[in-house]
Amino acid sequence: MATKNFYAVIAGVGAGTGRSVALKFAKAYPVVLLARQPESYRDIVKEIVDAGGKALGITTDVTKQESVESAFAEIQKAEGFAGAGLAAAIYNVSAGFGGRKPFLETSINDLDAALAANPRGLYLFAKSALPLLLESVPTSPHPPTLIVTGATASVRGSAYFSGFAVGKFAKRGLAQSLAREFHPQGVHVAHAIIDAVIDIPRTRGYTVNNGAPDGKLSPDAIADEYWHLHTQHRSGFTQEIDLRPYIEKF
Template sequence: MTSKFIAIVAGVGPGTGASVARKFAKAYPVVLLARNPENFESLAKEINSSGGKALGISTDISDSGSVKNAVEAIKKEFGSDVAAAAAIFNASGGFLRKPFLELPEDVFSKSLDVSAKGGFLFSQATLPLLLKGVEQKSEHPPALIFTGATASVKSNAFMASFATGKWALRALSQSLAREYGPQGVHVSHAIIDGVIDIPRTKEWLKDLGPEAKLSADGIANDYWWLHTQPKTNFTWEIDLRPAVEKW
């Protein structure tokens, strides 16, 4: 693979993040960001040993210093003039379903720190690289994609911590789509409405059959599809759910 454009994925783990990284690694060198190196090490090895190129960087996406270090590591590896074709924000701050008065402040803050402030820092770090991708005429319009959830559009009882972060992230995405679309960057938001089929959820929803959970590889395909839309036909938002989902 010889693309001079890179893809950056934040929030790499065993599910969507890994699938997205594998998908985009077929076209671009990929940068894998996660706080815990365990989350990207074997994936980076897998990509690097199968004809692709991956660089894992341990990064706390909610910390500006850590995000700056990641950008420096990227420039050290790919050159100070590196351009990005895609940046995918897949991090989130965890999930605690609790009566509101039992919700610890640090849990609430964590969701905002990762989803909202993390989204902000990731966007400020990657947009300059995506704008370079525009300048340098990447094949497909450079894309900035945010992973949302049902809780991005509906805020149920006991879901205050997760939903506030996810609503803030959707607001960020919408503002950036309006500002950077005319500049050639395709900003998108995906509402993942259902359980994703990953090792951790293996036993969930079994009674609903083998298609009751979202496919992580399917999500990656949809992100790739968003990325390949031409400038005349940008989609700002998609929802994704299993056919069986009651919504």
């Protein structure tokens, strides 16, 4: 598999899913890590480089057009990325959710944050990534891929989580529209419904599914799934998957 001339970009990299996805795709491609704070990507970049891979971290606010455009401009000038094609773009940003709160206690700022991080960020990211993914169609080892991380709330509004559903529904609507527009052009757009608590440092203390073993979703399992989606042949694209631990009620 020719990998040296293609790279992947992951928006929303921290200690959880983003890190696992970056490590997974780094086995095949140089990777770019976008996060709002350098602390979020610094160690992962080092981890990849130490393992012999290639990684570039760029401090980016995906909710701001200039920030996203400047990140993509920087990639295309960076050593080892200039001249390379974009093989995969993963939108994994999940900020902007204020937690469980009665609707009447939320504020318009909560809503705006949810809209900014979810549909607006995805819009800006897709706007920069899709022209590059389209360019890669004729030559990339796998169909160029845009993957969007969703959640239970992407398909189900819940009491006391109204801001959460708003952002996730919107992101799903955008991903589905993009799939219908870009699949025929050869770019694979997939949406993943992550219906679980993910097993990351922040959730280490949570008791989920009565503490059953593997009762939280491993971020490495998500990364494996994203890689699998990326490698699907164009005769069979999956547009949407759900993913949850065996023990999870649904």
